[in-house]
Amino acid sequence: xxxxxxxxxxxxxxxxxxxxxxxxxxxxxxxxxxxxxxxxxxxxxxxxxxxxxxxxxxxxxxxxxxxxxxxxxxxxxxxxxxxxxxxxxxxxxxxxxxxxxxxxxxxxxxxxxxxxxxxxxxxxxxxxxxxxxxxxxxxxxxxxxxxxxxxxxxxxxxxxxxxxxxxxxxxxxxxxxxxxxxxxxxxxxxxxxxxxxxxxxxxxxxxxxxxxxxx
Amino acid sequence: xxxxxxxxxxxxxxxxxxxxxxxxxxxxxxxxxxxxxxxxxxxxxxxxxxxxxxxxxxxxxxxxxxxxxxxxxxxxxxxxxxxxxxxxxxxxxxxxxxxxxxxxxxxxxxxxxxxxxxxxxxxxxxxxxxxxxxxxxxxxxxxxxxxxxxxxxxxxxxxxxxxxxxxxxxxxxxxxxxxxxxxxxxxxxxxxxxxxxxxxxxxxxxxxxxxxxxx
Amino acid sequence: xxxxxxxxxxxxxxxxxxxxxxxxxxxxxxxxxxxxxxxxxxxxxxxxxxxxxxxxxxxxxxxxxxxxxxxxxxxxxxxxxxxxxxxxxxxxxxxxxxxxxxxxxxxxxxxxxxxxxxxxxxxxxxxxxxxxxxxxxxxxxxxxxxxxxxxxxxxxxxxxxxxxxxxxxxxxxxxxxxxxxxxxxxxxxxxxxxxxxxxxxxxxxxxxxxxxxxx
Numbered sequence: 044x045x046x047x048x049x050x051x052x053x054x055x056x057x058x059x060x061x062x063x064x065x066x067x068x069x070x071x072x073x074x075x076x077x078x079x080x081x082x083x084x085x086x087x088x089x090x091x092x093x094x095x096x097x098x099x100x101x102x103x104x105x106x107x108x109x110x111x112x113x114x115x116x117x118x119x120x121x122x123x124x125x126x127x128x129x130x131x132x133x134x135x136x137x138x139x140x141x142x143x144x145x146x147x148x149x150x151x152x153x154x155x156x157x158x159x160x161x162x163x164x165x166x167x168x169x170x171x172x173x174x175x176x177x178x179x180x181x182x183x184x185x186x187x188x189x190x191x192x193x194x195x196x197x198x199x200x201x202x203x204x205x206x207x208x209x210x211x212x213x214x215x216x217x218x219x220x221x222x223x224x225x226x227x228x229x230x231x232x233x234x235x236x237x238x239x240x241x242x243x244x245x246x247x248x249x250x251x252x253x254x255x256x257x258x
Numbered sequence: 259x260x261x262x263x264x265x266x267x268x269x270x271x272x273x274x275x276x277x278x279x280x281x282x283x284x285x286x287x288x289x290x291x292x293x294x295x296x297x298x299x300x301x302x303x304x305x306x307x308x309x310x311x312x313x314x315x316x317x318x319x320x321x322x323x324x325x326x327x328x329x330x331x332x333x334x335x336x337x338x339x340x341x342x343x344x345x346x347x348x349x350x351x352x353x354x355x356x357x358x359x360x361x362x363x364x365x366x367x368x369x370x371x372x373x374x375x376x377x378x379x380x381x382x383x384x385x386x387x388x389x390x391x392x393x394x395x396x397x398x399x400x401x402x403x404x405x406x407x408x409x410x411x412x413x414x415x416x417x418x419x420x421x422x423x424x425x426x427x428x429x430x431x432x433x434x435x436x437x438x439x440x441x442x443x444x445x446x447x448x449x450x451x452x453x454x455x456x457x458x459x460x461x462x463x464x465x466x467x468x469x470x471x472x473x
Numbered sequence: 474x475x476x477x478x479x480x481x482x483x484x485x486x487x488x489x490x491x492x493x494x495x496x497x498x499x500x501x502x503x504x505x506x507x508x509x510x511x512x513x514x515x516x517x518x519x520x521x522x523x524x525x526x527x528x529x530x531x532x533x534x535x536x537x538x539x540x541x542x543x544x545x546x547x548x549x550x551x552x553x554x555x556x557x558x559x560x561x562x563x564x565x566x567x568x569x570x571x572x573x574x575x576x577x578x579x580x581x582x583x584x585x586x587x588x589x590x591x592x593x594x595x596x597x598x599x600x601x602x603x604x605x606x607x608x609x610x611x612x613x614x615x616x617x618x619x620x621x622x623x624x625x626x627x628x629x630x631x632x633x634x635x636x637x638x639x640x641x642x643x644x645x646x647x648x649x650x651x652x653x654x655x656x657x658x659x660x661x662x663x664x665x666x667x668x669x670x671x672x673x674x675x676x677x678x679x680x681x682x683x684x685x686x687x688x
Binding site: 084087088091114117118120 | 364370374400401403404409
Binding site: 149152153155156159160183184185186187188189190191194 | 514517518544546548549
């Protein structure tokens, strides 16, 4: 019981997978079903809520409209027919050998630095060097950001090296809430999975990003 | 004795009427008269004042320039000939049956929500429903914001329903100072009058907005 | 021992001269030499440092690259050949009779006010009037900002009057750190020199700006 949201970008490069269990809500009363929602439209009324306001989602089964209620406000929005939404890709089972768990800020710092010199960023790990490296190579300048045992909360050391689009990675990292601990699973020329808890553990977020082929 | 400012927008849709009595000033020494001032130019030196700074307005009768003094700064600006300024429309006596007094923030919340779905906003009251409604109807989505006895400070219940341009309403609401209690007088397809005190009661502001005809 | 930076704008209107003695650094180990650096590129990694972070500059003599290290980050940037950088003009010895020492905020206030009416700003002093004036003359409006004994920290009264480009002056004043006391030396149709300490007195900054000829 709960809400599950899956969103894929048009180019199939990134996919978000959000799970919120019923316990994440003040009250939850729903039968299983699938609705299609325009995320930008949904954000509009939710953004009007003040800190501490409860937000109510209610599906009007007659009009097939989603009613979002915040304080005195009722916002009625048309749903999208789920059949018209491009279905998400089936994911192959991935075996991602390397894993590192860090604070969002460290990840952000590395990605921000990489963005200064290039438009792709490398995630690297070599088992003998006990370090997770975020690096980037520009035409004349280069960036090397090292996270080691002092900074990570957990690690599975393994040979791993993948390159990612900075445009995508920046957007992902920017929207991880402050104070969040993120686990990065990755391999060699494999997608990366960034996972973290939300809602005091009543929800989880997985953000996948396909690699770029290193030339 | 005091200062009165009247400003009308070029399309004659909105009019502001500000009265500041002499008691609103630290010192006041003037004979009656009318001057024309470019409001944007006047804002320039005033915006340089820090919180708590006194601002002095002085009309140099020789040069016909307005001198604005703030801290060590003297700003001399040319006045406009009042005869060249489009004169304000004469207002018909309006009988606006409905009235509700609310905090600016509630009004702002409703107008902001309406802006998400449409470009006009409705103010509605029906005497039997004890509620003041701000609503908006878009092509597929709609907003309904309700203010009731829990949220208003005073009310005169009456049948009233008018539609306004959101572009104008947003600008009006945005410039009402935080913490201000606003009285909204309105009727059915009649202008709305938003009034509030400024300067600890030594001044008052009335902001009128013409209705849009509901189709 | 230390670092000296000289930068001149392409039009030769303004020159900055920064001196940081070795004592300004946590540790300093260098032999004399000159390197060319793209200032915008250098700012990139430095801007990633948090308050309190140490920044390390290291010249890799083999690759001729400058390595900037901040926290876990290593940023490698190509240096410019100093021979290819336009050399700074030799400065004539200037005798600037007037001098006034003020808080940056006062200077900023005056320059900001001048910017409201004109695109050049006058610095004026007349010995009998005990005042330093920042003024500006627009087509219809004018600004006069007065700093006197109440506001300055030191003064050398002398006849002096020069006009400067506001575009340049704004950029200079905007980048003086808050809380800084600035000494302005100027004369009549002579450059102005704005000087102040940085790094708790272990460094000093001199910013020169050529005058505009008053018409």
